[in-house]
Amino acid sequence: SQQGEEDPQALSIQEGENATMNCSYKTSINNLQWYRQNSGRGLVHLILIRSNEREKHSGRLRVTLDTSKKSSSLLITASRAADTASYFCATDEGGSEKLVFGKGTKLTVNP
Amino acid sequence: EAGVAQSPRYKIIEKRQSVAFWCNPISGHATLYWYQQILGQGPKLLIQFQNNGVVDDSQLPKDRFSAERLKGVDSTLKIQPAKLEDSAVYLCASSLARYEQYFGPGTRLTVT
Numbered sequence: 001s002q003q004g005e006e007d008p009q010a011l012s013i014q015e016g017e018n019a020t021m022n023c024s025y026k027t028s029i030n031n032l033q034w035y036r037q038n039s040g041r042g043l044v045h046l047i048l049i050r051s052n053e054r055e056k057h058s059g060r061l062r063v064t065l066d067t068s069k070k071s072s073s074l075l076i077t078a079s080r081a082a083d084t085a086s087y088f089c090a091t092d093e094g095g096s097e098k099l100v101f102g103k104g105t106k107l108t109v110n111p
Numbered sequence: 112e113a114g115v116a117q118s119p120r121y122k123i124i125e126k127r128q129s130v131a132f133w134c135n136p137i138s139g140h141a142t143l144y145w146y147q148q149i150l151g152q153g154p155k156l157l158i159q160f161q162n163n164g165v166v167d168d169s170q171l172p173k174d175r176f177s178a179e180r181l182k183g184v185d186s187t188l189k190i191q192p193a194k195l196e197d198s199a200v201y202l203c204a205s206s207l208a209r210y211e212q213y214f215g216p217g218t219r220l221t222v223t
Contacts, residue, residue: 031210033210035214041216041217042115042202042204042214042215042216042217043154043202043204043214044214045211045212045213048210048211088153088154090153092210096167097142097159097166097209097210098156098159098167099156099210099212100156101153101154101155102153103151103152103153104152104153
């Protein structure tokens with residue numbers, strides 16, 4: 001079963017613009033993570049936000065979490081062509097170690 | 112630090128044949144995961160090992176899939192016999208700390 005649902009499914013922007021992706025989930029969580037997957041490669045962990053946190057920053061990444069709405073957003077500022085990838089949110093199902101991934105948002109950053 | 116290694120990177124087989132994938136996790140990582148990622152979807156956990164014991168295999172189709180982790184290090188995932196719907200990327204991941212998983216490059220399986 002897939003817990004997270006990312007929105008939009010695909011996003012195309014110009015270099016230098018900001019990209020925002022959203023994730024909604026269904027059950028209670030202890031934390032939510034975002035991963036990036038470049039074409040044909042494995043996933044890379046980007047950032048983890050705990051259920052008692054509302055916002056977290058890492059370089060050009062900003063993640064927000066709203067547990068009342070069961071949603072999260074990932075903002076990439078000043079995007080680069082190298083940011084072109086699929087982005088997935090993943091939650092711990094009921095607080096277990098098991099990660100449940102969404103279907104992902106495919107981001108294309110045009111030079 | 113070497114990452115998670117997987118082989119082969121690509122495999123094409125006919126339906127009803129068998130196939131095996133190999134994973135070498137990051138040294139010292141006790142937890143190892145196998146995921147199946149069908150095109151256009153997120154990864155789905157197939158099986159989780161803690162050392163060489165199985166923690167979760169609830170989504171592993173046990174009639175055709177099997178996995179083992181010998182000596183708590185390397186792991187193999189086998190499919191026998193393969194079906195068309197098994198075409199996917201098979202990802203191996205390992206972790207030391209709870210929640211943070213490191214993924215290998217994956218094996219792309221095509222069943223014809």
